[in-house]
Amino acid sequence: MKALTANRLIDGEVVWLGRSGQWVEMLQSAWGLETPEAEAEALAIGAKAVADRLLVDPYLIDLRRTEDGIEAVRFRERIRAKGPTTRPDLGKQARRETSAA
Amino acid sequence: MYRYDEFDTDFVSARVEQFTDQVRRRLAGDLDEEQFKPLRLMNGVYLQLHAYMLRVAIPYGTLNGAQMRKLAYVARTYDRGYGHFTTRQNIQFNWPRLKDIPAILEELATVEMHAIQTSGNCIRNVTADHFSGAAADEILDPRPYAEILRQWSSLHPEFSFLPRKFKIAVTGAPHDRAAVQVHDIGLQAKRDADGNVGFTVFVGGGLGRTPMIARKVRDFLPEEDLLAYCEAILRVYNRYGRRDNKYKARIKILVHETGVDTLKADIEREFEEIRHGVLRLPQDEIDRITDYFAPPPFDAGADDGSLDRATAADPALAAFVERNLHAHKAPGYASVTISLKPIGKAPGDATADQMDAVAALAERFGHDEIRVSHEQNLVLPHVRKADVPAIFEGLKAAGLAEANAGLVTDIIACPGMDFCALATARSIPVAQRISERFGTPERQRDIGDLKIKISGCINACGHHHVGHIGILGVEKKGEEYYQITLGGSGDENSSIGEIIGRGFSYDDVVDAVETLVDTYIGLRETPQEDFLAAYRRVGDAPFKEALYGTA
Numbered sequence: 083m084k085a086l087t088a089n090r091l092i093d094g095e096v097v098w099l100g101r102s103g104q105w106v107e108m109l110q111s112a113w114g115l116e117t118p119e120a121e122a123e124a125l126a127i128g129a130k131a132v133a134d135r136l137l138v139d140p141y142l143i144d145l146r147r148t149e150d151g152i153e154a155v156r157f158r159e160r161i162r163a164k165g166p167t168t169r170p171d172l173g174k175q176a177r178r179e180t181s182a183a
Numbered sequence: 184m185y186r187y188d189e190f191d192t193d194f195v196s197a198r199v200e201q202f203t204d205q206v207r208r209r210l211a212g213d214l215d216e217e218q219f220k221p222l223r224l225m226n227g228v229y230l231q232l233h234a235y236m237l238r239v240a241i242p243y244g245t246l247n248g249a250q251m252r253k254l255a256y257v258a259r260t261y262d263r264g265y266g267h268f269t270t271r272q273n274i275q276f277n278w279p280r281l282k283d284i285p286a287i288l289e290e291l292a293t294v295e296m297h298a299i300q301t302s303g304n305c306i307r308n309v310t311a312d313h314f315s316g317a318a319a320d321e322i323l324d325p326r327p328y329a330e331i332l333r334q335w336s337s338l339h340p341e342f343s344f345l346p347r348k349f350k351i352a353v354t355g356a357p358h359d360r361a362a363v364q365v366h367d368i369g370l371q372a373k374r375d376a377d378g379n380v381g382f383t384v385f386v387g388g389g390l391g392r393t394p395m396i397a398r399k400v401r402d403f404l405p406e407e408d409l410l411a412y413c414e415a416i417l418r419v420y421n422r423y424g425r426r427d428n429k430y431k432a433r434i435k436i437l438v439h440e441t442g443v444d445t446l447k448a449d450i451e452r453e454f455e456e457i458r459h460g461v462l463r464l465p466q467d468e469i470d471r472i473t474d475y476f477a478p479p480p481f482d483a484g485a486d487d488g489s490l491d492r493a494t495a496a497d498p499a500l501a502a503f504v505e506r507n508l509h510a511h512k513a514p515g516y517a518s519v520t521i522s523l524k525p526i527g528k529a530p531g532d533a534t535a536d537q538m539d540a541v542a543a544l545a546e547r548f549g550h551d552e553i554r555v556s557h558e559q560n561l562v563l564p565h566v567r568k569a570d571v572p573a574i575f576e577g578l579k580a581a582g583l584a585e586a587n588a589g590l591v592t593d594i595i596a597c598p599g600m601d602f603c604a605l606a607t608a609r610s611i612p613v614a615q616r617i618s619e620r621f622g623t624p625e626r627q628r629d630i631g632d633l634k635i636k637i638s639g640c641i642n643a644c645g646h647h648h649v650g651h652i653g654i655l656g657v658e659k660k661g662e663e664y665y666q667i668t669l670g671g672s673g674d675e676n677s678s679i680g681e682i683i684g685r686g687f688s689y690d691d692v693v694d695a696v697e698t699l700v701d702t703y704i705g706l707r708e709t710p711q712e713d714f715l716a717a718y719r720r721v722g723d724a725p726f727k728e729a730l731y732g733t734a
């Protein structure tokens with residue numbers, strides 16, 4: 083399974099292509115791409131988002147299922163999805179409480 | 184300190200205006216990323232793992248209180264309340280929004296700061312000894328020459344599209360604290376028997392994937408020829424440096440592939456063509472720039488002996504004085520190293536509040552001068568020894584009083600995979616774990632001088648090749664993996680560390696470092712024989728055996 087990820091142009095925020103075609107800020111809401119057709123469709127949406135000045139450099143990453151949902155296979159992408167491992171107060175990991183509230 | 188004249192002010196504000204327009208055009212869609220990327224890089228803006236990163240130049244690592252306060256303001260207003268001081272004496276902000284960067288640059292310009300040439304294939308920020316103008320062993324302050332080089336190299340039309348980036352370092356002391364021999368050009372300022380100023384010139388040093396110690400091309404270059412000779416080096420490099428492979432594009436590869444003698448002949452030939460031209464430095468211009476760096480008025484009666492009495496009564500202060508004070512040329516004065524390596528913290532990070540605290544101490548006790556060292560610490564270069572107890576108290580309140588300058592916990596580490604898009608492994612948490620492992624005052628002081636340097640990828644921003652113990656993080660089968668080198672050094676006796684053997688996992692690397700340190704303690708001849716000296720005496724065999732057992 084894969085997902086399409088990029089950084090948002092205006093502020094650099096890490097985003098993934100979500101299930102209904104919008105760009106989401108949390109990996110758990112990413113669209114898990116199960117087929118080559120889905121990947122191609124996602125890449126086309128990504129290319130349009132680049133042309134529309136929303137994103138920079140979209141690319142596919144590998145995902146795997148976990149007990150809690152999904153996570154990126156590569157450690158680098160897991161850090162991108164959460165934030166610096168040394169600073170739990172920074173990045174997306176710091177938002178968990180607010181988003182759960 | 185250098186102050187902008189009208190030309191500098193106009194130049195920087197014109198650049199802010201230009202980049203503001205470029206950001207506007209990017210967001211409006213008139214520029215695509217391919218067009219915009221080189222423009223943003225020329226202004227210090229990277230796109231990293233989590234966000235954009237802005238690298239702000241601190242020329243030769245010198246700044247004043249107002250500038251430090253402005254960095255604190257930027258950290259608080261546009262970032263996440265902190266900044267990261269780098270091995271190139273700059274500062275990086277890790278979380279700015281692209282749309283805010285024009286405003287940040289405008290703020291910085293009000294205190295004569297900018298981000299020009301902090302990235303890209305141009306001549307980067309010239310770095311210098313962080314004790315310049317202060318150190319007891321210094322022959323002359325190299326910063327006027329660093330400033331002259333800065334003015335010459337800023338937006339130099341011929342050298343704005345070099346084969347690769349180009350780094351110059353200068354020192355004015357026999358003990359090299361600026362690592363000049365691992366720079367593209369390294370300059371060691373000195374005086375001849377008649378008192379004339381000149382430079383020993385080194386070319387072709389560098390770290391990265393192909394570490395090399397620079398070669399000496401001139402023993403004594405007269406100061407008037409400084410710019411013409413540097414221009415000659417750059418011209419030869421610009422013409423012959425490889426552009427087909429970015430990993431072979433630095434001048435060190437050209438020196439290596441061409442041979443230093445041939446290249447030196449090319450440089451000298453080019454130099455002969457231009458040495459009597461416009462680049463010849465007039466003495467009055469050297470004097471004019473040097474005046475900006477005139478030492479503050481030192482108080483001849485500053486040495487009242489009160490620091491000795493204070494240290495006798497306070498062991499913590501005594502430890503701080505022993506490690507973090509550096510000998511000053513003026514009697515009764517010292518340079519204070521402010522360690523940005525509190526035990527267990529990220530090397531080089533400072534919060535906005537800490538920046539403000541350092542600015543206040545510099546303004547009150549330090550003639551309003553601050554330095555950034557390439558070892559990712561801050562320095563108050565000129566303080567009265569009598570004021571050190573008060574400075575120590577101020578640093579304690581700011582959480583910056585760690586008495587570990589030059590010790591095992593004074594680690595250089597690049598941002599690594601926690602922040603950097605190029606990294607293949609994490610650096611900061613490895614540094615933090617080593618710091619905690621050796622963090623007790625007794626243990627670190629028993630170990631003595633020891634430089635550990637950590638890079639999270641082969642590009643070697645953490646200078647691991649010149650660490651007494653160097654650690655390089657790589658990715659192997661999806662896991663972080665750390666290769667250890669021993670015996671590197673970045674001073675006047677520079678050497679590249681040797682790989683000791685197979686690498687270690689993230690979990691095991693700290694134990695491996697401890698094994699190396701314990702082995703050193705076991706074999707040193709006296710407590711005064713430091714790690715590097717012991718390694719150079721015995722070689723790698725005892726360390727190898729301790730790590731891997733008998734071969």
